[in-house]
Amino acid sequence: MLSEKGVGRVTVYRRALAVLADAGGREVHSRELAAAAGTSAVQVRRDLLALGATGSARHGYDIATLLDGIERFLGTALDQKVVLVGVGNLGRAVLAHCASRLPRLRIVAAFDEDDWKTGRVIKGCRCLPAGELEDVIAREGVRVGILTVPAPAAQETAERLLRAGIRGLVNFAPVRLRIPPDVFVQDMDMGVALERVAYFARPDDGRRDIAG
Amino acid sequence: MLSEKGVGRVTVYRRALAVLADAGGREVHSRELAAAAGTSAVQVRRDLLALGATGSARHGYDIATLLDGIERFLGTALDQKVVLVGVGNLGRAVLAHCASRLPRLRIVAAFDEDDWKTGRVIKGCRCLPAGELEDVIAREGVRVGILTVPAPAAQETAERLLRAGIRGLVNFAPVRLRIPPDVFVQDMDMGVALERVAYFARPDDGRRDIAG
């Protein structure tokens, strides 16, 4: 009942609402949420409507009710176990980010090929040899994986994760994964992102019409 | 003449084409490019058409010609100077990634508040005190910035970058930046990404109909 993009926006609303609630706020208008989430007020109202929330013309939306509604909508999504594969620079950065900002998504283990990394605790997360990947995922029932391995290892690693039971992936490797469509993949390709920004920020901002 | 999303896809095509060219390939069919880029053959043909490239029914597209066409389309975009602000875990990971995979986007400097980081060379990139940010950007004419600072510093840092002349940003901070619409911003919010994946990978895959 809510678009794929909409789910992303709702998580942003949740974040903004949590801040407002912490600050002692009681009510919020769609316009404010829109500003916080970087979208329009109409879009906010549509999204909130789509997940059953409702507000009053006088006071807008009740923050506590809204938060509760979003939590109910997201359901078990926010309290899941996660594994991360590839404890390089990026892997460590992601581990740190998750630990400090996403406490409810528990990273049960990080995996790496390098022996000298395994056995240690990195950013509060135990690091295990890649060989134990299947065991841990199956035993813990993990459904979400984060891929921070080098590009050449991405496809093979993804397949291992899928075989072990993973149902959703955040893929930081600059590679398009070839996997069945019933597994949700979110690509985080910083190369593409950077080149896109470079394109739209380029000095020659003149339109190129029909072929250069 | 090409959508915002299309530009992102074209950069992926370019990557795939470079690999094919290195392997000695001469021609490529839209279907192959589609597989490499994770999209459909029709989409590829539309994109290529939009940037003026054309193929033959017999042999598909000529790889060299296509690469050349894409380079001409992207123009100066790929050879730009970039600055990065925030040399934490994530910043270092991004520096390493750029150095190894995006050699043409030259990161002229990384900035950080912490004195013990500045003055050193990290991942092949000189690290300067944040105070020199405006000077370097103006002097070098940098138009692209990467934000890897902590969330609380993101808005203020972004404003400093914009005042100094930055026209496009890759924002890794989990914050919606409030900046003028003529500056291109690409958000790379791993929190949103993870929560979205968690949602679509959740165990309770049952549809929730009209309100819970």
Add this chain to the structure above:
DNA sequence: TGTTGTGAATCTCTTCACAGCT
């Protein structure tokens, strides 16, 4: 036969416009 090029249809998301409420 298999592929490109492309008008038309479709689908999805977003915005507009405004009725209804307080």
Add this chain to the structure above:
DNA sequence: AGCTGTGAAGAGATTCACAACA
């Protein structure tokens, strides 16, 4: 007066279907 709720319109992107061609 200002906000929510929502049908209708609009804009974009993607897919369908097929003509043209080698």
